Structures are given as structure tokens and as C-alpha cells.
Amino acid sequence: MFSRDRKKIFSDLSLKCSERHIGLLGNNGAGKSTLLRMLNGLLLPQSGSINVLGVDVPKNVRRAMQTVGFVFQNPDHQIIFPTVLDELSFGFRNRGFSRIDSALIVRKWLKKYDCEHWYDLAVDELSEGERQKLCLISVSALEPAVIALDEPFASLDLKNRITLSELLVQLPQRLVIASHDLELLRRMERVFWLDRGEIVADGDPEIVIKRYVEACCAKSDDGG
Numbered sequence: 743m744f745s746r747d748r749k750k751i752f753s754d755l756s757l758k759c760s761e762r763h764i765g766l767l768g769n770n771g772a773g774k775s776t777l778l779r780m781l782n783g784l785l786l787p788q789s790g791s792i793n794v795l796g797v798d799v800p801k802n803v804r805r806a807m808q809t810v811g812f813v814f815q816n817p818d819h820q821i822i823f824p825t826v827l828d829e830l831s832f833g834f835r836n837r838g839f840s841r842i843d844s845a846l847i848v849r850k851w852l853k854k855y856d857c858e859h860w861y862d863l864a865v866d867e868l869s870e871g872e873r874q875k876l877c878l879i880s881v882s883a884l885e886p887a888v889i890a891l892d893e894p895f896a897s898l899d900l901k902n903r904i905t906l907s908e909l910l911v912q913l914p915q916r917l918v919i920a921s922h923d924l925e926l927l928r929r930m931e932r933v934f935w936l937d938r939g940e941i942v943a944d945g946d947p948e949i950v951i952k953r954y955v956e957a958c959c960a961k962s963d964d965g966g
Contacts, residue, residue, distance in 0.1 A: 743789045744776065751776050752787070752939045759918075763911070765930035765947065766920040767954055772936040774920035775815075778890045781918065782810035795887050811881035811915070815893040817873035826852075826860045826868070826876060833884045851883045855909070871902030878909065888916045895923050924951055 744752045751773050766774040779785040780792055783803035792799040799806040814820040823829040827848055834844040852858045857879070860868070868876060874894060881889055891910070895903045907926050910917060919926065927933050933950040935943040942957075943950045 744780065744785065744787045746776075750939070755790075755939065755941070757934070757941070759932065761931040762916050763930040763932075764916075764918045765927040765933040766918065766936060767922075767927055767933055767950065768936035768942075769958075771938075773939040774936055775892050777936070778812070778892050778918060778920055781888070781890050782806045782812055784812065808884075809886055810888045810890055811884060811886035813874075813877050813881055813889060813891040813894055815896050817870070817877045820877045820880075821865055821873060824864055824866070826863050826865060829865060829876065830880050830883065833880065837884075847883070851879055855879055869902075871898050871906070874898060874902070875906060875909070878906065882913055882915065886915060888918065889913065891917065891919045891921075893921055894919065895921065895926065924955075927951060 743750070743754075755777075766777065768774050776785060780787060781794055781799065783799050783806040786800050786803070794806060794809055797805050797809050821829055823832060827845060830848040830851065831841070831844040834847055835841070839847065849858065849861055852860055855875070857872075857875070860872075860876070865873060865876070878889075878891075878894070894910070895906060898906065903923065903926075907923075907929070910919070910926075911929055917930075919930070921927055928947050928951065930947050932945065933943075933947040934941055935950050935954050943953050
């Protein structure tokens, strides 16, 4: 169970997933972001259990955060340093690497993503799409087993959506993505449709998305 400000978000939610690419679908306020944050301990349930790849999240938040990386909807809510080098070095410095070794690792990861020219840049010099890509690199470089993404393309144009979508599906990690981007969700192996903290539909992306779109259209026709 999870409640916030005396409002119950989840009361009897039970999920078990083993797929590599999982999508979360639903209207604003459905509980998608809350569920994602509970996977790595950013939020904790008042009762019940959460287990990710053998990690008991409420009992071991530090281990959960190492197991599940998190990419926020707005890159400005995630980026905390003024330069690309400092932003990407932060995680490695926290793990005990020297400044020199961290810088070498950062250059390697930037090269891997064809972004080596960002090495000496200030974050403010990057576009919105580039900052979102920077967030994705900073999370994936620490090599968590799972990456949770909360509306990663919400403010991006079509070109950046396509670029980052291709990047996402090529990552080796398991992905759990909350999104309104139906084309991205169609590339998942399994999709959950959440509504008011409950699972309305679960399974094949095409089937779940079709039901969701039909329901939204019906509400629109009814003036709801």
C-alpha cells in the first residue's frame, strides 16, 4: 500500500515481471511515476513488499538504487553539475574512483555514444534532447541491471524522440518505461495500463494500447 497526503495511490497492487522491456501506460495521475519511483527506493510503500532481481527494496534502498537506475522526465531535475564532465564523473567519484580515472571513464562512455565532443562543454550548451541523452548516459554508464524512465520523451521533438528511442532499445539493461508515446510502448515486450492505482490491462502492447485508445476515445465522445 502507498498513500500520499492522505490519498491512497496503491492499495492492493500485485505485479510480477520478467520481461526485458516493460511499458507503463495510463492517464496523468494513474500512478505510473509513483510505481517507477518505488522500484529503486525513491518512494517506499507503507505496507507490502517490493523485490527487484532479489533486492528487497524497502530493506535495502542503497542496493536498490544501484540495481535500478532512474531517468527523470525533466533532465533539469536530474542534472546537478554545470559541466558534462562533472555530471558524468559524479557517480564514479561516489564509487571511489579518482578524478583522473573518472575522467577517463567519462571519455570512454561519451565516445561510445558518439558524444566525445561534449567532454569540455557546459551543460547549458546542450539542447533539451542532448541533456536528456546526457541523463541516460549518466545512468547507463553506472551499469545498473534495470533502468526506469519516467516520460523520457515528454518535451522532445520528433527527431530527438526517434534518436533516443533507438538508443533505448539497444541498451543491455532491462527497461521499465512510463510513457504517453504509443510508438515507443509498441516496442516493449509487455505493457501495463494503470488507472487510479489499479491494473486495467496487462499483456501484449498492441492489445493493451488498442484498449486504452478506445477507452480514451469513448470518454472523449461522452464529453468525459
